Amino acid sequence: MGEGVKAMLARPIQLADEVAKQCAAARSFRAECAELKARADKLAALLRQAARAPDLYDRPAARIMAGATTALSRASALAARCARGHPRLRSLFTLSPAAGFPRAVAALDTALEDVAWLLRISSPGAAGDGDDDSLLGLPNIAQNEPILFFIWDHVARLHTGSPAARADSAANLASLARDSQHFAKLIIEEDGVPPLLKLLKDGTDEGQEAAARALGLLGCDAESVDKLVQAGVCSSFAAALKDPPMRVQAAVAEAIAGLADRSSTCQDLFAQNNTVRYLVGHLASGTIQEHSRYSVGSNSSKNTTASPQQPMKSLHSVVLAKTHSMRHTGGDHDTAIHTDEPPRMSNGGEQDAKRNPHMQSVVHSAMAAKTNTNGSFVPPFRPQLGTSGSSGRGAREVEDPEIKAHLKAMAAKALWKLAHNHLGVCKSITESRALLCFAVLLEKGDGDMGTEVQFFSAMAIMEIARVAEHSLVLRQSAFKPSSPAAKAVVDQLLRVVRKGEYDVLLLPCITALGCLARTFTASETRVIAPLVQLLDEREPPVTKEAVVALTKFACSENHLHVNHCKAIVDDGGARHLVQLVYLGDEIQIEALILLCYIALYVPESEELAQAGVLAVLLWASKQAHMVQDTRVEALLPDAKSRLELFQSRASR
Structure with missing residues (x-):
């Protein structure tokens, strides 16, 4: 609603006054003109009322004014002929009153109804109290498209x-x-x-x-x-x-x-x-540290004022004690997670710490790493005050647990979508504690929304990993091997892949591991074997994702490609890839590319000879649909020649 529509009222008001004046001066068809004049007077009154209205709804007003102007223009033309007419010339008068006047009157009635409807919907309080679905009448201009009404x-x-x-x-x-x-x-x-x-x-x-x-x-x-x-x-x-x-x-x-x-x-x-920042705050609340508000780490953390950590007599202190104990006893923080029970951020902290001490230690390590940046502490996020004056934390505590879980799931979904192919958003997410939140939520979820929030967390991790695959800066900052949050994420991705159940979590976790292939060190030997196991008679989408992920470990861009190729062969990947090249249908080419990389970098392997890899490469070089792929064309000749050289030498 705006002032611009009132400028449209000038023309129809002038026309309405003109029609009334012409009808009053009519010399023929005076009865019909009197009826026309009554309609014009009513319409002029409504138009002036509309001009005095504080606001008018622009969109229908424009159409209504256009229709009223058209109706008044036709009525004016009709009234003008009656005013100029003479009784002696009535026989020459070509107007048919039976047809002309009824149409003009009907058009003015339509304009009257439409203007009255416009005034009703533009009046404060006209819509009622909302307790029923009563509507304010169907305007004539919306007859052809009722949804507009x-x-x-x-x-x-x-x-x-x-x-x-x-x-x-x-x-x-x-x-x-x-x-x-x-x-x-x-x-x-x-x-x-x-x-x-x-x-x-x-x-x-x-x-x-x-x-x-x-x-x-x-x-x-x-x-x-x-x-x-x-x-x-x-x-x-x-x-x-x-x-x-x-x-x-x-x-x-x-x-x-x-x-x-x-x-x-x-x-x-x-x-x-x-x-x-706000989405990560909702994701972190109640997930990684119950008794302190979430704070987002920023690039300006060097300039922040040091603030001492508040002591907590809950899960945080339990985790702290557990971490010190593990350090003194030489506990290994990099061991794999063998339990599906996630940390529960509740008052029963001791029981939760006993269920999953590894994740609890990772949580504490990540929190300490994020809190202490270059010798200074990140200031805590101050709770916002709502319009009622109550703090956000207080309002959160009285909310329904199902609503809390739903908010967490939607926050994870929003972060997933925002992170898609956007380096800036991914850096903002990883500079906060969101990766640790995703790891905790991926383990078991959150309440009744467990499966949903797990899926969204897995998809968010996958999108961040996809961006990190092509960004060295993001890989070095977010997924460095010493990062507790990165370790927690990898642990959970491996847990899902080892489990191997074909559900909504498996494919994004496989993809994420493949995208993170260049972040793993030579000492990280846990990743290859679970992926190789997925090559053995699994669902085609699972097998394809596993092959693509392993290819990122074995390709030339990965500086540890030789180590990874040896690990793939040692875990029995060669024989599975041979079967996939022969019988894999839609994943034949992907399996052949991975096999070519392995043949290039570990051609001396006895396992390749036993699996008959050379025969597979010779057969593939004769398949037109395979050699037409540019990647196969670039890799297959060199892989075949390398394998022929080393295996021929071994046979002598």
């Missing part, structure tokens, strides 16, 4: 309705957007975004939640997301993430995930508005 009505209620009515209209707009992309685009075109943003800022809890869901659904494609970004949705979502209630924050996090998934243009803006 529903959109206009609900957008108007967002402006002028009571808090309950606004929440109800936001929920209805969300439902329309969910049903059809066409409806979502219509809502954006009909100026539905600004009132939804306003409702997200100052509405009731139900209204804010409904507005967040609606805005997330309106971004149905890249073009729509761009329009939402231009309207200021990024800063509004970031502000909503700071304050309770958690159900609103969960809806906002889910909306952020949807927008980031459909368009990459919003990732930078979300990062600039500290969205990543």
Whole structure:
């Protein structure tokens, strides 16, 4: 609603006065002209009332004024002929009153109804209290596209309705957007975004939640997301993430995930508005340190003021004591995790520490590493105060556990989508404690949302690993071998891969391990064997991901490719790859590429001779569909010649 539409009222008001004046001066068809004049007077009165209205809904007002102008122009032409007419010339009068006047009167009646409807929806309180679904009548201009009427009505209620009515209209707009992309685009075109943003800022809890869901659904494609970004949705979502209630924050996090998934243009803006920080804060709360607020490490940590750590008589002190004990007894922090029981951040800290002492020690080590940066402490994150004046932590403690779990799952999902192919977001995530959070959540999840948050955590780790694969800086900062958080992540990825169950977690964990291939040292011998085991008669997607992951260990870009190729052969990978090249169908080429790397770097291996690798390479060189692949064309001749040389020498 705006002032621009009032400029449109001048022309129809002038026309209405002109029609009334012409009808009063009519010399023929005076009865019909009197009826026409009555309609024109009523329409002029309504138009002047509209001009005095504080706000008018622009989108329908423009159409209504155009229709009223057309109707008044036709009525004016008809009245002008009657005013100029003469009784003696009536026989030459070509106008047919039976057809002309009824049509003009009907057109003015339509304009009257439409203007009256516009005034009703633009009046504060006209939308009612929202307890029912009563609508304010169907305007005639929406007869050809009735959905416009529903959109206009609900957008108007967002402006002028009571808090309950606004929440109800936001929920209805969300439902329309969910049903059809066409409806979502219509809502954006009909100026539905600004009132939804306003409702997200100052509405009731139900209204804010409904507005967040609606805005997330309106971004149905890249073009729509761009329009939402231009309207200021990024800063509004970031502000909503700071304050309770958690159900609103969960809806906002889910909306952020949807927008980031459909368009990459919003990732930078979300990062600039500290969205990543707030999402990681929700992810970390209750996950890695129960009794202290989450604090985000930053590049400016050198300049932060030292603040002493507060003593805690809970799980943190238990973990601290356990860590000191392990250090004095020479405990190995790098041993694999053999239990599926995750750390439970609860008051029963001693029991939880006994369940999984390894993860507890990793948690403490990562917390200490993040807290102490270059001799200074990272200041704790101060809880934000909500509009009611209560702190975010206090509000969090009284929330339903299911809502807490849902918020954590949606925060993980949003971070997954924001991290996709974006180095800046990945650096922000890894500079915080999010990697440790993902490791803890991947182990068992969180409450009733366990499987969901596990999946989102695995996908987030996979996206960060994909970016790290092509970024040396990110690999060195986030996945250095001495990092406790990186160790925890790798432990959990290996746990899922060793388990080998074909579920939603397996594929992203395999992919993540492959992308991190260049971060492992020569002493890290745990990774290859679980991946090789997945080559033996597994589901095709699992086998393909395992082959691709192992190829990243064996390729020339990996400086430890010789070590990794030997490990693949020692774990029995050659015979599995031979079978896959012969019978692997869609993964034949991927298996052949890995086999070529192995033949290049460990051609003297007796296991290759026993598996018949040379025969496989000779057979593959005669397969047209294989040699047409550029990667095979570059690798196969050298691999075949190297294998022929060493195996022929061994046979003499």
